[in-house]
Amino acid sequence: MNKNIDTKKIIISNPLKLDCGKEINNFPIAYETYGELNSEKSNAILVFHALTGDQYVSGKNPITNKDGWWSYVVGENKPIDTNKFFVICANVIGGCMGSYGPSTINESTSKQIGTDFPIITINDMVNAQYELIKYLEIEKLFAVVGGSMGGMQVLQFVANFPDKAKLAIPIACTSSHSAQNIAFNELGRQAIMADSKWENGFYSNYKLNPDKGLAVARMAAHITYLSEKGLQEKFGRKLQDRDSLRYGFEADFQIESYLRYQGSVFVDRFDANSYLYITRAMDYFDLSKQYKGNLSEAFIKTKTKFFVISFTSDWLYPTSENREIVIALNSIGADVGFVEIESDKGHDSFLLDVPSFLKTLGDYINSTYKIINERRI
Amino acid sequence: MKEEFNIISNLIEENTRVLDVGCGNGDLMKFxxxxxxxxxxxxxxxxxxVQNCLSKGLTVIEGNAESDLKQFPKSSFDYVILSQTLQAFLNPELVINELLKVGKKVIVTIPNFGYWRVRLQLLFKGTMPVTENLPHEWYNTPNLHMCTIKDFYNFCSTMNIKIYKSIALKKSRISEINKSNLNYKNLDSHLGIFLIES
Known part of the structure; x- marks a missing residue:
């Protein structure tokens, strides 16, 4: 939400031509950094956030007062150790944590841009973040890393800037949004737009918020982030603060109560229009289409090392879709490692405490950093 | 193990492109x-x-040689290595053909089922052989298609696969295999190492 966020922010003055044809300039990119950039500028890692993430990867998120969204992975003595690496994360354009998005105030009208905001794509998000890397004067990143939509940005980043990262780690993602992915996103968007308080996206003019619609969108999406087994084990048919059914529509079951809670906390931190724009960007993502139907072509110019990770119980971005990325890279002889991590935590596994994931990711990043540095010497 | 790694390493030219199929914990890769x-x-x-390999910073892909070798383009590696794994595949013939497509040259090592110690176990004990090199019992072995050095030698000639070099290993003793000493090497070696090409 467009609260007065005290965040690091730069204004990009270079015009950015969007995929939709429109051009934007003098727009803000909000970002956060962790750790120190070394004197050779060789330890920078750009982390891309997922649909509802933000720049606050680690530590306390100043808006929500909760841990950063990737606290298991990034921080001191974590797999991506901020004692060693300089970690950068920017809020994507279209987002609502300070970067240019539908909740940005249009200075000429003093009102939120709302649905006058242009449609953006993953490609646009990545190109905008590249401006931040230029601003930080980092010639070559050690790594670009991200899960889910963050993984899509990793793929797009390497395709767009083949010599700007030594290592790319796309996690639990896809090179092209499937019909099922689009279907779930459309469900969320319809829930928001069906809320009478949405007002065609100009709710802030009326001091309204389509909270109900946004909460339903989040509830539906949240189910897709979990696995059937995980849900069954955690909730089963357990009742919420009661011994028997109430024969009504209150949240009798713990799973209902849990989802309602997830929906209600989400609306406090996320803008409904941002949800529409970012899900649209994900749906439009089809990297192979950008390269005439041949995904390999996207990576033909790059020497970047890849490490692709998927999770056994992720049915939103299943292993088969992650494997397609591996196959495309192998077919051009690119340097790619791949593993499917055993986990029953569904798509959300990449955000959670999954020890074999955290260990493999951390060890891989640290060994590779060492190997690459030794080679240079 | 070390001898096998040395022999394989000596068969490979420097700074070439290598794929290790069934790379295990990556010891050979590291070597x-x-x-x-x-x-x-x-x-x-x-x-x-796979996770152990990746932890060491090795580039490894989780996959099955029988279905996943197809994704590599023809002749995309100078050498493809299959170290003591051929016998574990459902269809070794198919795997060898895939390896020969992906690699310009292929190195296959075979735990020799014709080794006299193995033969004696079946002959005298009447039970499936369990040796240092083949430590599993018949009911839990991953080895589906055990073969001998002679079997593989003959297989190559039947399939018109060129054998560049064939080496026999007994403990740490290394010797060349040829047509005339084949029967003897087949009896007296625990491991066969073949450098082949289609």
Whole structure:
């Protein structure tokens, strides 16, 4: 939400031509950094956030007062150790944590841009973040890393800037949004737009918020982030603060109560229009289409090392879709490692405490950093 | 193990592109990386082993040689190595053909079922052989298609596969296999190492 966020922010003055044809300039990119950039500028890692993430990867998120969204992975003595690496994360354009998005105030009208905001794509998000890397004067990143939509940005980043990262780690993602992915996103968007308080996206003019619609969108999406087994084990048919059914529509079951809670906390931190724009960007993502139907072509110019990770119980971005990325890279002889991590935590596994994931990711990043540095010497 | 690694390493030219199929925990990859070439990849079916390899910074893909070798383009590696794994595949013939497509040259090592110690166990004990090199019982062995050095030698000639070099290993003793000593080497070696090409 467009609260007065005290965040690091730069204004990009270079015009950015969007995929939709429109051009934007003098727009803000909000970002956060962790750790120190070394004197050779060789330890920078750009982390891309997922649909509802933000720049606050680690530590306390100043808006929500909760841990950063990737606290298991990034921080001191974590797999991506901020004692060693300089970690950068920017809020994507279209987002609502300070970067240019539908909740940005249009200075000429003093009102939120709302649905006058242009449609953006993953490609646009990545190109905008590249401006931040230029601003930080980092010639070559050690790594670009991200899960889910963050993984899509990793793929797009390497395709767009083949010599700007030594290592790319796309996690639990896809090179092209499937019909099922689009279907779930459309469900969320319809829930928001069906809320009478949405007002065609100009709710802030009326001091309204389509909270109900946004909460339903989040509830539906949240189910897709979990696995059937995980849900069954955690909730089963357990009742919420009661011994028997109430024969009504209150949240009798713990799973209902849990989802309602997830929906209600989400609306406090996320803008409904941002949800529409970012899900649209994900749906439009089809990297192979950008390269005439041949995904390999996207990576033909790059020497970047890849490490692709998927999770056994992720049915939103299943292993088969992650494997397609591996196959495309192998077919051009690119340097790619791949593993499917055993986990029953569904798509959300990449955000959670999954020890074999955290260990493999951390060890891989640290060994590779060492190997690459030794080679240079 | 060490002798086998040395022999394989000696068969490989420096700074070439290598794929280790069934790379396990990456010991051979690491050995070759330190001694021969940096450009080495691995394919391994066990998640746990893949994670061990990746932890060491090795480029390894989780996958099954029987279905996942197809994704590599023809002749995309100078050498493809299959170390003591051929016998574990459902269809070794198919795997060898895939290896010969992907690699310009292929190195196959075979735990020799014709080794006299193995033969004696079946002959005298009347039970399926269990040796240092073949430590599993018949009911839990991953080895589906055991073969002998002679079997593989004959297989290559039947399939018109060129054998560049064939080496026999007994303990740490290394010798060349040829047509005339084949029967003897087949009896007296625990491991056969073949450098082949289609």
């Amino acid at each position: 070759l990386q330190e001694n021969k070439t940096k450009d080495i990849r691995g394919l391994e079916i066990s998640k746990e082993k």
